[in-house]
Amino acid sequence: MDTRLLGRSGFKVPVLGFGAGTFGGKGPLFSAWGDTGVAQAKRMIDLCLDAGVNLFDTADVYSDGASEEILGAALQGRRDAVILSTKTGLRLGEGPNDAGASRWRLLRAVDASLRRLRTDYIDLLQLHAFDALTPLEETLSTLDDLVRAGKVRYIGASNFAGWQLMKALSISQVHGWQRFVAHQAYYSLAGRDYEWELMPLGHDQGVGAVVWSPLAWGRLTGKLRRGEPLPGRSRLHDTAAVGPAIDEGRFYDIVDVLLEIAGETGRSVPQVAINWLLQRPTVSTVLIGARDEQQLIQNLGAVGWSLDAGQMARLDEVSRVDPPYPYYPYWRGQFSERAPVIADRGR
Template structure:
């Protein structure tokens, strides 16, 4: 396992992060703990969860897993999405952040969170309110660093400006969606991270299963997240994505690699990415993603794979402008 530094924090993390969204849901407790053990054997020290995964059960199981190795683990969790029917049981208000943070600590059986993510943007709460709450948690030693997921680059940049002006703890880790068919992060989020020396752990490297070899123009299984969950159906079922999946599957076969392994390796090869977040429902799925550790992808090889999908237009929308070499 290779290790990389998160931005300017000095914290060393494995080049793969394991996401525990399946814990207590698609993976029962026994399977979840077996996957955690396998990740540790592979050298992974970086684990991501959220307070809403499996209604908090993911945090509980992960808390049990890390009980005897907490100081060796870099741990993240998140806050934003509703955790109940009460009108205030969601968002990024100081009230919701403080209440949910304490619940996460109890479920995870820990005294601090290494990186605490705001899970999505809250248009009803001023950024200053949210950032001040996160700064207070850091000052209390309860979180080491604030982090941000699913915000646009302009929102992150605005927050960085507020943090600098008000001398508040700034975001040190960004979590965007990023895979071969969802490359919007290349336009502004990844350049922002490089410019400001912020770590990046990207999610969905397999495109909810689209890039695992199961899907294509004429390959549509009856089961799977792309079929069973509306958010993934909405996100990935444009016809062009299945065309890309076919191209990618053929390319992986030509190079003797499982598509899932190659998909994770492609994300990992982007210099702006600290660690892709991998996930799995079982040990068999996990092994395909772990195998990406052994794929040494050159920039030329990465560019070949990138050409299988559509490169997003640059931020200025001038197609003739060359994108920077890190893409």
């Protein structure tokens, strides 16, 4: 398994990580994702480690903490062999302070995650969303304290807008605090909004993308075909309304090209979709999820080979969307011949 630096840090992560959102299965949303228990989690972790995938990502809100608990139990005896990533900031409790990124919340949340994960440190802690009510100085100084205390190694953000991420980086620089080295963001062939602002920012500021939902909320599995109904067991029956939106016509155009390239390469549609992401700028790691071992084995096959330049170009073209103002003039190269190079620049 190849590794890459996580943003502007010296920390190397595998190009594929495992997303443990399927662990636990509590609540209407996460039960639709999966209901993996400790025994199955151990088997899936074994498969990951055998393939060189040692990054495991979760969040305190996943199944009300059950995902962290199951991951922690399944990793007993091999903590030093893995990279643990978790997130906090979304509501977890009914109290007025049980959401957000205040000092009160962060200190309590990290201690709770450490207990559930059965560890004394978190390799990568990410804010699950931007907290507009808490001053960033309070949030970032607390994260710096957590790193200095040895409870956290590296910090990142998730689902931030460009201005939010840039403001946080600037404040950290001014005060000499730990800075975000990762941004966990949605990015897929069916959802390329990440490229408009967050990708150039990540390239300029050294923030590596930790990609979530590389298969577009389960749409790029190869099971959805033009003119056919959703498969009976598709989780989209329960989760489509809360996932990223996509134009149906454009989606099936993408699927058509994915099917063509899958036939040319002898690979599956998910493997082609993930391999495309691994060749995009600023991507440090792509998180793969799986409800069962067969899905996991399938997704692990996305590495060890590469799409050729022509196949990448076909996928780029069919999935391309012109961004809104003020991005589109730069994207089209109308203001400068150098402006849009990030879209095609290597890592």
